[in-house]
Amino acid sequence: MAKYIVDPKLLSKEKPKKAKKLVETPIEKKEKKLKNANKFSDNYEESLIRQLFEEKNKKIESIDSSSLQELKDEIWVHHKRNNAEWDVPIDEKIEYFDSELSYEITGYRPITMEQGLDFNPTPFREMAIKFQTTGKYTEFPNGSVPNKKFWIREMDRIKNGLTIGKYRITGDHYYFLNYYRMQTVLEDATAGTGREYNFPSFLSKQYEWFHYVEMAEKLGLNVGALKGRGVNNLLSL
Secondary structure: OOOOOOHHHHHOOOOOOOOOOOOOOHHHHHHHHHHOOOOOOOOHHHHHHHHHHHHHHHHHHHHOHHHHHHHHHHHHOOOOOOOOOOOOOOOOOOOEEEEEEEEEEOOOOOOOOOOOOOOOOOOHHHHHHHHHHOOOOOOOOOHHHHHHHHHHHHHHHHOOOOOEEOEEEEEHHHHHHOOOOEEEOOOOOOOOEEEEOOOOOOHHHHHHHHHHHHHHHHHHHOOOOOOOOOOHHHHHH
């Protein structure tokens, strides 16, 4: 009689169990994600930023000086020209407006905490100051020749701007400073009080803005700007 070797596993009545495939619920996934996130230390973000900067510096150091200068010239098209009257001369293509540079196309020169410290805004507000003092722009009677010459001069300034010394404001800016009145807040005002209609003060950022707008007009380009809610829009002037 033939004998056979039988596998004991085949004699077992119980079939081998298949491993169940675990399906994570959205909540379990979220908890797992949060659990893994907590593995990072408190200064993980700072360490990652430091690591990225170190890698960037290594790449820069590996570039020779001539290649680095070419890279800078490619990225920063406009730059300071210490031996020239204008940083961006009128024959140079304007890729962007940099408020730290001077532009011949509109006569813009920077007025910042470091530059333009010799700038005096008072002469540019002559008409506003006179109206505040006397209640009128000119003493010449209406219809007289001096009166007509006065308004012809003012219309030219409103159209073409005004240059005093080496600084120029645009025509729109001249009108804004001398003929536009707005609600201003007095220095000792409290909440809900202390407002009056008055001529605007000279602000360097508005000076930049008017030059930026005129530059776009001269180049045949549009102007785009982001402003906060409730901030007056100078484009409407």
